[in-house]
Amino acid sequence: MTTNEQARAAKTISTPRRASQISRATLPIKPKYSIGISTKILLLLYGRRFMRCAAPTAWSAIRILTRRRLTSHYKPGECSGLQPALQISGGVDCLWHPDGIPSPLMKRLIDFHNWINGLSDPVRAAVQASMRQRDVVQGGAIFRFGEPASECYQVEQGRVVIYAISREGKELQLMELREGDCFGEMGLIDDLPRFNHAYAGTDTRLWVLKRADFEQLYNEYPEIPRQLNRYFCYRLRVTANNLEEASVLSLRERLARLITRLAFSVGASDQGVSNIEHLSHQSLSRMLGVTRQSVSRELKAMEREGLLKCHYNRIEVLDYGRLSREGGNSSVDCVPAYDE
Numbered sequence: 588m589t590t591n592e593q594a595r596a597a598k599t600i601s602t603p604r605r606a607s608q609i610s611r612a613t614l615p616i617k618p619k620y621s622i623g624i625s626t627k628i629l630l631l632l633y634g635r636r637f638m639r640c641a642a643p644t645a646w647s648a649i650r651i652l653t654r655r656r657l658t659s660h661y662k663p664g665e666c667s668g669l670q671p672a673l674q675i676s677g678g679v680d681c682l683w684h685p686d687g688i689p690s691p692l693m694k695r696l697i698d699f700h701n702w703i704n705g706l707s708d709p710v711r712a713a714v715q716a717s718m719r720q721r722d723v724v725q726g727g728a729i730f731r732f733g734e735p736a737s738e739c740y741q742v743e744q745g746r747v748v749i750y751a752i753s754r755e756g757k758e759l760q761l762m763e764l765r766e767g768d769c770f771g772e773m774g775l776i777d778d779l780p781r782f783n784h785a786y787a788g789t790d791t792r793l794w795v796l797k798r799a800d801f802e803q804l805y806n807e808y809p810e811i812p813r814q815l816n817r818y819f820c821y822r823l824r825v826t827a828n829n830l831e832e833a834s835v836l837s838l839r840e841r842l843a844r845l846i847t848r849l850a851f852s853v854g855a856s857d858q859g860v861s862n863i864e865h866l867s868h869q870s871l872s873r874m875l876g877v878t879r880q881s882v883s884r885e886l887k888a889m890e891r892e893g894l895l896k897c898h899y900n901r902i903e904v905l906d907y908g909r910l911s912r913e914g915g916n917s918s919v920d921c922v923p924a925y926d927e
Contacts, residue, residue: 695851695923696821699768699821700768700769700770700923701768701769702815705817706814713808719794719797720794721792723790723792725789728786729787729793732751732781733780735774735780736774736775736779736798737797738771738796738797738801739774739795739801740770740793741767741769741794742764742766742794744791745787745788745789745790747763747788748785748788749764749783750873751782763788765923768923771785833876838881838882839888842882842886842914843910843911846904847907847914851922852922852923852924861903865900
């Protein structure tokens with residue numbers, strides 16, 4: 588070997604190779620498909636506005652590429668342990684269940700809005716002994732925005748609707764509570780005024796727990812704070828999921844997911860027909876924060892496709908599997924368990 592050849596060999600050994608010279612086999616595998624940083628920023632900042640401005644074909648491409656980005660590294664069966672984490676993380680889209688039916692993350696929780704029922708018998712008895720009954724006629728206010736929080740409630744009979752109302756009078760229905768459900772505790776814990784309105788959807792009977800009694804029980808029984816933590820986590824999951832859907836999904840997808848959850852909440856499955864009682868076009872529009880006309884238009888389209896059938900104050904779900912595929916799997920699907 589000549590002197591020049593020896594010098595070049597020594598230089599090759601001692602000098603680290605640049606990234607462009609490294610064999611691709613030595614690098615970690617990168618996703619085959621990805622979304623540019625500019626697109627991600629647009630989605631995060633503008634959400635629904637970007638979706639409306641983007642061409643439908645471009646938006647469909649974004650969703651397809653995102654699904655491929657999540658699944659491009661894994662062979663069939665390898666992502667079974669990873670799939671729940673990907674679903675929880677959210678994003679533009681999530682992994683689909685192969686059959687389109689709700690994923691294992693969709694669960695009916697019996698005590699979704701009821702922290703009292705999860706307490707042990709002695710503690711539950713102590714809470715119930717401190718509560719007093721109150722009757723509220725249909726349409727009556729239980730509390731209003733800005734009022735001081737002085738008590739919390741449990742529904743014994745009837746229905747309670749929680750609203751947020753803008754200065755212009757636009758109503759957004761946050762939740763509807765039924766027998767056994769609890770509400771109003773947050774203001775007793777953070778000592779801040781009410782941030783929404785609560786009205787009786789029907790003639791309603793409540794159990795009322797005053798602030799002084801709540802604070803005494805809260806300090807005396809450590810089990811109560813633990814149960815309230817679980818209770819608030821359920822609601823936080825749903826709130827985060829609703830914010831995500833309002834940012835990136837079309838009205839049709841949001842409506843399909845909402846009806847799917849409501850049907851699943853009353854025990855619907857992929858087989859058979861399920862009925863959702865006391866559900867009107869107006870109440871759906873309030874839940875989604877859109878106009879009644881736009882909801883009616885989408886419901887008529889779904890009715891023509893054989894997904895559901897609309898009746899007076901009732902929606903009949905004809906094809907639960909197809910309806911769930913319209914909205915796809917969501918990041919979090921915890922719903923209260925009700926029996927119609």
